[in-house]
Amino acid sequence: MQDPTAAAPPYAGYEVGTPLADTRAPDGPLAERWNTRRFTAKLVNPANRRNRTVIVVGTGLAGGAAGATLAEQGYHVVQFCYQDSPRRAHSIAAQGGINAAKNYRNDGDSVRRLFHDTVKGGDFRSRESNVHRLAEVSTEIIDQCVAQGVPFAREYGGLLDTRSFGGVQVSRTFYARGQTGQQLLLGAYQALSRQIAAGRVEMHPRCEMLDLIVVDGRARGIVARDLVTGRIETHTADAVVLATGGYGNVFHLSTNAKNSNATAIWRAHRRGALLANPCFTQIHPTCIPRAGDHQSKLTLMSESLRNDGRIWVPRTPGDHRPPQDIPEDERDYYLERAYPAFGNLVPRDIASRAAKNVCDEGRGVGPGGQGVYLDFADAMERLGRRAVEEKYGNLFEMYERITDESPYETPMRIYPAIHYTMGGLWVDYDLQTTVPGLFAIGEANFSDHGANRLGASALMQGLADGYFILPATLGDYLASLPADLTPRAEIDDAHPDVRATVDEVADRLCALLSNNGDRSPESFQKELGELLWEECGMARDADGLRHALEEIPRLRAEFWRRIRVPGSGEAFNQSLEKAHRVSDYLELAELMCLDALHREESCGGHFRSESQTGTGEAERDDERFSYVAAWEFTGEGKPPVLHREELDFEDVRPSQRSYA
Amino acid sequence: MNAPHSTSDRTQPGATDDAETTDGAAHGTTDGAAHGATDGMELTLRIWRQPGPEEQGAMTTYRVTGISPDMSFLDMLDTLNERLIAEGDEPVAFDHDCREGICGACGMVINGQAHGPQPTTTCQLHMRHFDDGDTIDVEPWRAAAFPVIRDLVVDRGALDRVIGAGGYITAPTGSAPEAHATAVPKPAADTAFAHAECIGCGACVAACPNGAAMLFTAAKVVHLGVLPQGAPERESRVLDMVTAMDDEGFGGCTQVGACATACPKGIPFESISDMNREYLRAVRKGGRG
Amino acid sequence: MVNLLWRSTIGKKAVMAVSGLVMLLYLVAHMLGNLKIFFGPDDFNGYAHWLRTIGEPALGYEWTLWVVRVVLLAAVVLHIVAAYQLSRRDIAARPVGYAHRGASRLRMTFATRTMRWGGVILGLFIVWHILDLTTLTVNPHAEPGHPYENVVASFSTWYGNTIYIAAMLALGLHIRHGFAAAARSLGVTSARLAAGLRVTANGLALVLTAGFLAVPLAVMTGVVS
Known part of the structure; x- marks a missing residue:
């Protein structure tokens, strides 16, 4: 290990490696590919499945669904989550709904339309075959969840209700009030609990994966820390599945759970898994602005509020009058002004960027000028207070509890926040990473959302991966293992590869504990987050990204010089957990900025100021950047290698988005 | 220093x-x-x-x-x-x-x-x-079933085990019928949702002078019990979950109501008597469903 | 089935509810019978004698009374054993209390808080009551076949009155919480019923307490002598 306290020279360059291709998706018509793949996949004899061990890390929608399904199929599953219960994974916080091409409304929806909408919404940076499969599987998800007892909203006739969401023209979003994620997750959790009770899933709560064990080039296990006793444990398996979610907390302030982290995917990346499109991050326009420096977590308000609320700021910078005192002609309804056709309903990225722009002009409202008004006065006049209360009552209540202001009396304040990361571990059509035997599902992979995710599609992807796709493709890997594969029994703590990995983990934890510096883990995460938000947030440019690429190695060196972690490693120690997570953010952040710097185009959630149309819209450069950027790790602080996976569009023709 | x-x-x-x-x-x-x-x-x-x-x-x-x-x-x-x-x-x-x-x-x-x-x-x-x-x-939450791990952190694994004992509908992936095959009357769907809102925080146990997990268990029994999908396992579910709840060392209900007062999600106190009824019904039906 | 009922907290609670309701039913009859004392010694003693001859000649002397006594004894024993076992469980389930002292959001009624001690008081009272007016072991008058005179004698002592009045107040509180709780233990839920149950519980508690207290008060004030 090199001396981490010495700042590595900043890198802004990278090498280009061999192109990458997804060799798993079959040829033939798009609509036939998933069928074909399922047919060509080898099967593991049911009698042999219990002799195959699969590690699943994470218990959200993807991980929970995968763990339950693999156990139902007969595999021996060993599952991990850092929370005290698998029911707490952050999928639980998703509000809006889940898309599915059921066409129950007879409004022209179809698998093909959902597929088209998703590719377009992703700004043509996703793989057609993956997205088509997602749309196909979507209908089965609803069937599965209903059978589990998920209490979706229903109409008086007893049939499922749907609503439209995310600016699409059909009503295909199934929902359970504002708690769809919770209800879907509890469905998966209950299925998983049944398998745990039956002894088919060995569940390790409060246990965090800290590294990946690779033997003979294959993923064969993980090193994990029991968060209660502090013990470092090794767990071996025939395959490892990462369902550890996104890395939005690299920004410090996000809508992610406080402990959501990037360690599993980053450690896998360091062990050889390519990381794809790390700069594709989604910013949600309607979060509650933070109240002060003390705050370390942002809360999302459902996007549905934009259906009736009007967004505005004062016309003149520095106007600090209360909103009621600002007359109509001194208000700037900037979205309605700039996008007369879509008004307040422009896509997430556009609404977010516009809010940032007016705040940068000094016209922001609330503490620190980091907010814009979302005003329901007109809606209440038009629909009546009662109607507004019926539609948004619970959201208003939540807003009032947090801010102590009633949206019925004074306009809400909102501000964009990091919400979802489209980037993640590169996977092929089988959801396998570039490390054989290592699979990534849900938000942890990069696969289906391109450069921007549509509303209500995250839940769909997590469950598609977990219930239906991975269980079909993992068997193929397990059935194809070579006969001379090192048996699991030989991969014990004495195995040199295992020992080396455990030693590295132990050294890293020891370095954190023994440093005795003067700064807390939180202070570093905050400093890093502020830097990223500024330079790699809603709008990015080459100068800012270069600045960030200079700052990050400096901050990383400072971290290893000045970090203070009280307490011991052999006990429950939340400071140690946090410090370790932050140390990985400090590495991941650098790659994010490099990815953002290299992609000299704007697409979806990635907006480069240099690449915009005359009207300030994102301008893609399909000539140069119609590819997935998959990065290979070459060493800490060393320039990574870029592998390009070119994207072919057969069915959808890329076009420039316009909402004016 | x-x-x-x-x-x-x-x-x-x-x-x-x-x-x-x-x-x-x-x-x-x-x-x-x-x-x-x-x-x-x-x-x-x-x-x-x-x-x-x-x-x-x-x-x-x-x-x-x-x-x-x-x-x-x-x-x-x-x-x-x-x-x-x-x-x-x-x-x-x-x-x-x-x-x-x-x-x-x-x-x-x-x-x-x-x-x-x-x-x-x-x-x-x-x-x-x-x-x-x-x-x-x-x-910290105080209950025999919630041992303290450190400071304000307790082990709530007992609640997971109560769910594992029967708080599910057996529906292996891939076996589901078309979602609209069975209509669910809206009142039943709404009742199910109101009880499915439980977040498993354990406040009901902490507030109960008997350290009982009745409200937690009842929320799941009612959620799954009112749905047609949950009917086949209706009897075994409540019997197994209550047995697990007792085995984990939670206390019994003395109708104090502290649980529902503490519940951040408003799970109704009546759900406990709903569960009692379900339990006695299952006993009358001779146990296993 | 018996196993399922007795082994689980919910089942045992149902046993308590049913045994409690059996005792409550008995108490209603008992209280109404007591009021016969206002009709004078002949009526009251006659009534007491009739109780022993119910069902004759098909049944023998005191047979019915003994059936009632056995049922009551079973109810009392089940009620007490279940209460004891459940209480031990409940106390074990919360071995450490909260250090905070002060007002809490939880407002337990006095009746709820006193269920356990009230139950103990009532249990002891039953023993006293049997010794006093059934076996006449501690009764100052102690003349078999003359319950009227025995009652008057018992309520002419300060301790007889004190014990009885205290126990009847405990009984009222016990019924007030116990009746509605029993209904919930047996799964009576609906909100409309719940309101009715509360009214019934309070009514029963009030009527029974008042009815039972009427006798010692009447003796003390000389209305009955």
């Missing part, structure tokens, strides 16, 4: 420098009663500190200053912890994750009340519900 913070001021504004040490040393500022946004509140916290499951614990007193009324209770504890780290002490351990009131991870007994004085989760409790100069007692 205190390391200088001046070099890190930029990143830790106000987090450490205006807090007072635990030994009650003279406080520099004179604003005692000020509730203003600039100075914030001054509070005395009495927090249960316990280094490990097998070790003795005690209430320990801390004073915090500069607490903004807009902070959540957990933000306030973060502030204290940042200071403790700066002083070389170990921060107060507490469970937390989503901080949006939905994951159910956080939970502490504040002034004798599970999740504190408001009907919400601890992460959604804001300091504006306290007054400058208040003394606040902070304790």
Whole structure:
């Protein structure tokens, strides 16, 4: 290990490696590919499945669904989550709904339309075959969840209700009030609990994966820390599945759970898994602005509020009058002004960027000028207070509890926040990473959302991966293992590869504990987050990204010089957990900025100021950047290698988005 | 022992420098009663500190200053912890994750009340519900079935095992019929949802003088029991879950109602008698469904 | 089935509810019978004698009374054993209390808080009551076949009155919480019923307490002598 306290020279360059291709998706018509793949996949004899061990890390929608399904199929599953219960994974916080091409409304929806909408919404940076499969599987998800007892909203006739969401023209979003994620997750959790009770899933709560064990080039296990006793444990398996979610907390302030982290995917990346499109991050326009420096977590308000609320700021910078005192002609309804056709309903990225722009002009409202008004006065006049209360009552209540202001009396304040990361571990059509035997599902992979995710599609992807796709493709890997594969029994703590990995983990934890510096883990995460938000947030440019690429190695060196972690490693120690997570953010952040710097185009959630149309819209450069950027790790602080996976569009023709 | 913070001021504004040490040393500022946004509140916290499951614990007193009324209770504890780290002490351990009131991870007994004085989760409790100069007692969930791991962190695995005993509908992936094959009357769907809102935080157990998990168990029994999909396992579910609940060492119900008062999600108290009825019905039907 | 009922907390609670309701039913009859004392010694003693001859000649002397006594004894024993076992469980389930002292959001009614001690008081009272007016072991008058005179004698002592009045107040409180709780233990839920149950519970508690207290008060005030 090199001396981490010495700042590595900043890198802004990278090498280009061999192109990458997804060799798993079959040829033939798009609509036939998933069928074909399922047919060509080898099967593991049911009698042999219990002799195959699969590690699943994470218990959200993807991980929970995968763990339950693999156990139902007969595999021996060993599952991990850092929370005290698998029911707490952050999928639980998703509000809006889940898309599915059921066409129950007879409004022209179809698998093909959902597929088209998703590719377009992703700004043509996703793989057609993956997205088509997602749309196909979507209908089965609803069937599965209903059978589990998920209490979706229903109409008086007893049939499922749907609503439209995310600016699409059909009503295909199934929902359970504002708690769809919770209800879907509890469905998966209950299925998983049944398998745990039956002894088919060995569940390790409060246990965090800290590294990946690779033997003979294959993923064969993980090193994990029991968060209660502090013990470092090794767990071996025939395959490892990462369902550890996104890395939005690299920004410090996000809508992610406080402990959501990037360690599993980053450690896998360091062990050889390519990381794809790390700069594709989604910013949600309607979060509650933070109240002060003390705050370390942002809360999302459902996007549905934009259906009736009007967004505005004062016309003149520095106007600090209360909103009621600002007359109509001194208000700037900037979205309605700039996008007369879509008004307040422009896509997430556009609404977010516009809010940032007016705040940068000094016209922001609330503490620190980091907010814009979302005003329901007109809606209440038009629909009546009662109607507004019926539609948004619970959201208003939540807003009032947090801010102590009633949206019925004074306009809400909102501000964009990091919400979802489209980037993640590169996977092929089988959801396998570039490390054989290592699979990534849900938000942890990069696969289906391109450069921007549509509303209500995250839940769909997590469950598609977990219930239906991975269980079909993992068997193929397990059935194809070579006969001379090192048996699991030989991969014990004495195995040199295992020992080396455990030693590295132990050294890293020891370095954190023994440093005795003067700064807390939180202070570093905050400093890093502020830097990223500024330079790699809603709008990015080459100068800012270069600045960030200079700052990050400096901050990383400072971290290893000045970090203070009280307490011991052999006990429950939340400071140690946090410090370790932050140390990985400090590495991941650098790659994010490099990815953002290299992609000299704007697409979806990635907006480069240099690449915009005359009207300030994102301008893609399909000539140069119609590819997935998959990065290979070459060493800490060393320039990574870029592998390009070119994207072919057969069915959808890329076009420039316009909402004016 | 205190390391200088001046070099890190930029990143830790106000987090450490205006807090007072635990030994009650003279406080520099004179604003005692000020509730203003600039100075914030001054509070005395009495927090249960316990280094490990097998070790003795005690209430320990801390004073915090500069607490903004807009902070959540957990933000306030973060502030204290940042200071403790700066002083070389170990921060107060507490469970937390989503901080949006939905994951159910956080939970502490504040002034004798599970999740504190408001009907919400601890992460959604804001300091504006306290007054400058208040003394606040902070304790972990107390129940035999919830052993303390450290400080305010307890082991709630018993609740997971109650779910594992029967809190599900057996529907292996791929076996599901078309979603519209069975219509569910809206009232049943709404009742199911109202009970499915439980976040498994354990406040009901903490509030109950008997450490009972009746409200938690009842919420799941009713949620799945009112749906047609849940009918085939209706009897075995309630029998198995209640057996698991008893085996985990939770107490019984004495109809006090503290659970429903503490519940941040408003699970109705009536669900307990619903479960009693379901249980007796299952017994009458001869046990297994 | 018996196993399922007795082994689980919910089942045992149902046993308590049913045994409690059996005792409540008995108490209603008992209280109404007591009021016969206002009709004078002949009526009251006649009524007491009739109780022993119910069912004759098909049944023998005191047969019915003994059936009632056996049923009551079973109810009392089940009620007490279940209560004891459940209480031990409940106390074990919360071994450590909260350090915080002060007002809590939880407002338990006095009746709820006193269920356990009230139950103990009632149990002891039953023993006293049997010794006093059934076996006449401690009765100052103690003349078999003359319950009227025995009652008057018992309520002419300060301790007889004190014990009886205290026990009847405990009984009222016990019924007040116990009746509605029993209904919930047996799964009676609906909100409309719940309101009715509360009214019924309070009414029963009031009527029974008043009815039972009427006798010692009447003796004390000389209305009955």
